[in-house]
Amino acid sequence: MTKRRLSERQLERIRAIQERRRSRVETRPDTIPADTELIGEPETGxxxxxxxxxxxxxxxxxxxVHCLVRRNIGQPVCGDCVVWQRIADAQGVVTALLPRSTVLSRPDFNNQPKALAVNLSQLIVLIAPEPEPSSYLIDQYxxxxxLIGVxxxxxxxxxxxLNPPARAAFERRFAHYSAIGYRTFWTTLHDLSTLAxxxxxxxxHTxxxxxxxxxxxxxxxKILLPDLAIQIGQLSTATGLGRHTTSATTCYRLPDNGRLIDSPGVRSFRLGAISRDELQQGFREFQPYLGRCRFADCHHDHEPDCAIRDAVTAGVIAPERLTNFQHLRTAHLPRSHSDATQ
Incomplete structure (x- = not known):
């Protein structure tokens, strides 16, 4: 019998249910007895x-170190720097969160921002010939x-x-990203020299x-982390989570003082509601032209004397970038800032 494909609405409902279940797990109270004795001085980690x-x-x-979390200190996530203190059985208690330098978040089932990982310095966007790359998703990343400054x-x-002609065409398709300053690497896991x-x-970097x-x-x-199995084993031992460790956002140690955060949540990443100015700032090649349109509230759509559309016509801004900007504007800006004024 042929499998029935789920609609996007059904998939979204399933994701919302899963998100609620995760939230219930993450917000359940700690199990630290009130009379737990803290050992030694507070430490950072x-x-x-x-x-x-x-x-x-x-x-x-x-x-x-396996740690539990005190109530009312906020929700620590992968990458957080914390203050913690040792207790018996070689365990610890997290007592405070330290300030975050950057926060990567996505909307939860209530459309509120939920942190996925923090204190990042780089975001690595991976694409491939198969599955078909989505420039819309790339531009969201x-x-x-x-916006978060990484x-x-x-x-x-x-x-x-890809054969050589197809590869050349594929690289040309994404050449506008390197043209506006995004470092771009072309790799194959069958030739490790391409990963250098x-x-x-x-x-x-984190x-x-x-x-x-x-x-x-x-x-x-697996290639970047030749000791991945060892690190997963150490994390599982430290938390007692077993198989659950690999289903949670996890920070791994890389050689040369690097760290790599792997999160299942970023596969279905989407932006939350943002302002028009924030969205414009997210397209770096728009910057020289902002404020030069005839209308201060220009949507860069059909208005006359639009500096952004003129730059597209002149070949300075890639047409697909403006197309994705318009799609994101419609999908993520509050209604009063979007098509309602047009």
Missing amino acids: RVMVRYGANLAVEDMAGQL LVAAE EAILVGNKMDL ALIAALAN SVLVGQSGVGKSSLV
Whole structure:
């Protein structure tokens, strides 16, 4: 019997149910007895993975410690720097969150921003010839990177699937990203020399890897982290989560003082509601032309004397970037800032 395909509405409902279940797990009260004795002085550390009230915190010596979370300190997520204190049985209690430098978030089932990972410095967008790349999704990732203030890098993976003419055409298709300053790498996992520049770019950074399902993210992670199984085992031991560790957003140690955050949540990433000015700021090549349109509230759609559309006509801005801007404007801006005024 042929499988019945779920509609987008049904898939969204399923995702909302799953999100509610995750939220219930993450907000359940801690199980720390009130008379728990704290040992030694408070320490700082980094959250490497969280599942519910269980965290694996890396201490200043690089050791992983199973920690629980005090109530009313907020919701720690992967990458958070925290204050914690040791208790019996080689465990700890997180007592405070330290300020975050950057936050990557997406809307939850109530359309409120929910942090996925924090304290990032790079966002690595992975694409491949198969599945068909979505420039709309790519531009959502790039807008998010611009707004939170991290560098974005585009990586074309599985390039061995293409013959030379097809590869050249594929690279030309995305050449406008490197033209506006996004570093772009072309890789194949069957030739590790093609990964050298990417590996160098990950050094001394905390990076999150994002992209559609099927682009080779898991395979790339295994190559970037030759000790992945060991790290997963250490995290599982530290949290007692077992198999759940790999279903949660997790921070792994890379060589050369780098860290890689892998999150299942970024596969279905979407922006939340943002203002028109924020969306414009997310398209870096728009910057020289903002404020030069005839109308201050120009939507860069059909208005006369639009500097952005003139730049597209002149070949300075890629047409597909303006098309994606318009789609994002319609989908994510409050109604009063979108087509309601047109």
